[in-house]
Amino acid sequence: MGFYEFFSGGGMARIGLGSGWPCLFANDFDPNKATAYRAFFGPSQELRGDSITDLETSDLPGHADLAWASFPCQDLSLAGNYAGLKGERSGLFWAFWRLMQGLRVEGRAPRMIVLENVRGMITSHQGRDFAAVCESLAQEGYRYAPLLVDAQLFLPQSRPRLFVVAFGPDARPDSSMVGNGPTAPWHPNSFAYAYDRLSSKAKAAWLWLTPSRPTAKPGKLSDLIEDTPTGVRWHTAFETKRILDLMSPLHLEKVKKAKEEGSRRVGTVYKRTRPQDDGTKAQRAEVRFDEVAGCLRTPAGGSSRQIIMVVEDNKVRTRLLSPREAARLMGLPESYPLPQRYNDAYHLIGDGVAVPVVSWLARTVIEPCLHLKSRKVAA
Known part of the structure; x- marks a missing residue:
């Protein structure tokens, strides 16, 4: 065929x-x-x-x-x-x-x-x-x-x-x-x-x-995440605080509950532009801890890049989703060679x-x- x-x-x-x-x-x-x-x-x-x-x-x-x-x-x-x-x-x-x-x-x-x-x-x-x-x-x-x-x-x-x-x-x-x-x-x-x-x-x-x-069961996001990822770095404490500062009370509450659980929780964050009560628009960071990543997209701007958030031992760490993790989320084999540049790899995967x-x-x-x-x- x-x-x-x-x-x-x-x-x-x-x-x-x-x-x-x-x-x-x-x-x-x-x-x-x-x-x-x-x-x-x-x-x-x-x-x-x-x-x-x-x-x-x-x-x-x-x-x-x-x-x-x-x-x-x-x-x-x-x-x-x-x-x-x-x-x-x-x-x-x-x-x-x-x-x-x-x-x-x-x-x-x-x-x-x-x-x-x-x-x-x-x-x-x-x-x-x-x-x-x-x-x-x-x-x-x-x-x-x-x-x-x-x-x-x-x-x-x-x-x-x-x-x-x-x-x-x-x-x-x-x-x-x-x-x-x-x-x-x-x-x-x-x-x-x-x-x-x-x-x-x-x-x-x-x-x-x-x-x-x-x-077949779809698996869990946390099973695909690397502790020492290739191609990305963990954010500084200041960078993580900036992401948390962009969260509404609803999403900050999600982070708080993840801390209270005590176990290791892995979530994903997207930055989105949302309307405010005064009619203006502002950038917001929105997190989910349901073991499912948001939809991968092409890196047209900062808001399209998915962020990993790991909550463990009452600490919060953040970083970009790595290219290999993104490839796993599309079901690509580990042997699939990815472009070296982050944007090239993410564009290839997000468009697939x-x-x-x-x-x-x-x-x-x-x-x-x-x-x-x-x-x-x-x-």
Whole structure:
């Protein structure tokens, strides 16, 4: 089963799919990500560093069973001023889709397509952007199953992501996996923003897939944290006090309770801008001690960098999350080589897709659907 990996980043989708999936073609324009990709997979020829806008179907070898596309998310969030699919970065989806249309004309359309993006894609422009993607899939003859999957089911990181799994004519999910309507936790109410805008053809192509929930335990954040981290240092007492000074009484109370427990507690802190009672906005530090990290993001600014807080023996220590700890929170193997510069490593990881989520989708949804035709022929 060969696949194409568009917007490949460091190859996390490829790692999740596993060795049973030969990569026929991979593409990412970011040189740092391409370097990390080659460092792990070797100097293979399948990775192209061209912009996707410069690619043609002639650049895509063979006939892939699957095309995976984790297209840029910046324009679907505040970071991109919510420009949506008209934005310069998230709008690259249309360059990808041009290639899929071209493959269909040539008789080489992938049997399945998986799109992955942030949760904000669901409600971008009141659902119009998501609806446009759904209409595009239906027009090219794909049935599709949107799913909201949180990496927290697999890893100690809160990371809800939208996955749209699309099925060509000869890749059909088993009827036992298809429901009659929305089912928690895969189908949030926000799907209605797009669904209600769809044409009758696109609504008929929408599948309410109900995959089985993963059974493996996601583990604990404290099990992934290093006492002597590489690439970061513990904050000074003054730096830790500055973080505590940014906390509201609610979050200071969390720290106080962690001290009173006496045992070692590990939490994560994000700095966020919050509205105040007087109408102004101020930076606040918010902590959680539930053994789950906040969602990893790219280091666009200081507020996007996650901070580790360790409370032990009535003392509080803080520091940045290390690159290796971030990699563990995405399910990357310990052997995965990370860029030396902190921002490069954090950007690579924060832009990626959680490896165990890909593996679960592959084993639970993708592979059974692709095998269905061959089983019927054999029977």
